[in-house]
Amino acid sequence: MYDMIKKKEGNDMKRLLCLLTVLCLLLSACSLFESDGDSRKRSKKEKDDADSTTVNTTEDTTALPVGTTQGTSFVNPPEDEEQGEEDKEPDSEAPDEREEPEEPEEPEGENLLNYFSRSDWKRLNTFLSNFSEVGFLSYDANVSTGDMDYYMAVFTFLHYKINDTSKLSYEGEYVKISASVMDDCCKRFFGKTVAHGTLTDVNDTTQKIDYRSGAFYMRNGDGESYNFITVANHMEQLEDGNYYVRYFVYILDLDEYMDHGVDEKYYEMTAQEAARNNKLMFFYSGVARIRDYSRNGYQSYQLISYQADLVFND
Numbered sequence: 404m405y406d407m408i409k410k411k412e413g414n415d416m417k418r419l420l421c422l423l424t425v426l427c428l429l430l431s432a433c434s435l436f437e438s439d440g441d442s443r444k445r446s447k448k449e450k451d452d453a454d455s456t457t458v459n460t461t462e463d464t465t466a467l468p469v470g471t472t473q474g475t476s477f478v479n480p481p482e483d484e485e486q487g488e489e490d491k492e493p494d495s496e497a498p499d500e501r502e503e504p505e506e507p508e509e510p511e512g513e514n515l516l517n518y519f520s521r522s523d524w525k526r527l528n529t530f531l532s533n534f535s536e537v538g539f540l541s542y543d544a545n546v547s548t549g550d551m552d553y554y555m556a557v558f559t560f561l562h563y564k565i566n567d568t569s570k571l572s573y574e575g576e577y578v579k580i581s582a583s584v585m586d587d588c589c590k591r592f593f594g595k596t597v598a599h600g601t602l603t604d605v606n607d608t609t610q611k612i613d614y615r616s617g618a619f620y621m622r623n624g625d626g627e628s629y630n631f632i633t634v635a636n637h638m639e640q641l642e643d644g645n646y647y648v649r650y651f652v653y654i655l656d657l658d659e660y661m662d663h664g665v666d667e668k669y670y671e672m673t674a675q676e677a678a679r680n681n682k683l684m685f686f687y688s689g690v691a692r693i694r695d696y697s698r699n700g701y702q703s704y705q706l707i708s709y710q711a712d713l714v715f716n717d
Contacts, residue, residue: 512639513639514638514639515638515639515640515646516635516636516637516638516673516674521671524635524670524671524673525670525671526702526703526704527635527704528633528634528635528669528670528671529670530693530703530704531633531634531635531650531691532631532632532633532665532670533592534558534691534706534709535633535652535711536561536565536629536630536631536632536665537557537558537561537562537565537629538561538631539558539709539711540709540710540711541554541709541710541711542555542593542706542708542710543707543709544593544594544707544708545708550603550605550606552597552598552602553597553604553605553611555589555592555597556585556589556597556602556619556621557612557621558588558592559580559585559588559589560578560612560619560621561629562592563580563584563588564578565629570584576622577620577621577622578620578621578622578623579618579619579620580618580619581618582614582617582619585619591696591698592705592706593705593706594694594696594705599614599617600614601613601614602614602619628657628660630655630656630665631652631686632652632653632654632655632665632669632670632677633651633652634651634653634672634673635648635649635650635674636651637649641692644694645692645693645707646692646693646694647690648690648691648693649688649689649690650688650689650690651674651677651678651687651688652685652686652687652688652689652711653677653680653683653685653686654684654686655683656683656684659682669683687711687712687713688711688712689709689711689712690710691707691708691710692706692707692708692709693706
């Protein structure tokens with residue numbers, strides 16, 4: 404009997420020890436859970452703080468032109484109101500959402516635009532706008548490839564479609580330009596002519612301009628709008644006598660364009676005036692090299708190279 408009682412007490416002690424062990428494990432788990440919960444709360448707060456910093460940074464950059472971020476240098480950036488101490492961008496180690504490409508090394512001599520009259524501005528801006536209005540993006544007279552001929556030919560077709568349709572004729576779904584008209588236009592704007600033959604875009608061989616019987620043929624397109632205006636913001640003379648130009652391209656308000664076309668007053672604008680005009684929306688910037696052009700008393704420029712720098716926001 405005594406042995407049975409002893410055995411029963413031993414079993415009870417074992418059960419008690421097991422219960423105590425389980426209780427200790429539960430308490431330990433609760434402690435770990437609470438610690439992990441605090442860590443999660445801290446992580447969420449740190450994330451919220453980082454998000455708040457990112458939002459503030461974004462708000463500070465909304466006044467800059469499209470495709471730019473805080474710290475990007477522009478010749479004529481929009482004027483911002485002076486910030487108070489409470490509005491200044493907080494110090495943060497958070498990385499920027501988008502890394503801006505490095506700007507290429509460029510000449511930086513005296514800006515000839517500082518001495519321009521209204522007629523000078525109009526002559527330069529009109530010349531540059533001939534290219535932006537047709538969607539011209541890249542050209543280099545020193546590159547002797549077939550696609551440069553193709554770009555010059557497309558420019559000629561669209562230039563006359565916008566400015567002088569008497570130079571064009573239509574045959575079915577094609578628009579036609581005589582070789583002599585093509586040569587005159589290319590000599591005027593580029594100082595050279597295109598090959599008299601079928602021209603193809605090397606980047607898209609499905610796009611081509613046919614040549615037959617002394618004329619060029621390009622498939623006609625409808626529905627385009629040509630409401631782009633270029634305004635120079637820096638111009639300097641290079642050692643070879645040519646000019647280096649930086650420019651901004653703007654989109655003219657579509658209602659204004661549909662009602663009135665592109666008024667001559669826009670070509671007379673300075674860079675500062677264009678940046679403040681509420682009918683113009685900044686689109687992209689670019690650089691060009693040009694030279695003086697003169698013919699029968701007419702003064703303008705010819706294109707040597709042209710490079711648009713399009714950067715789109717998400």
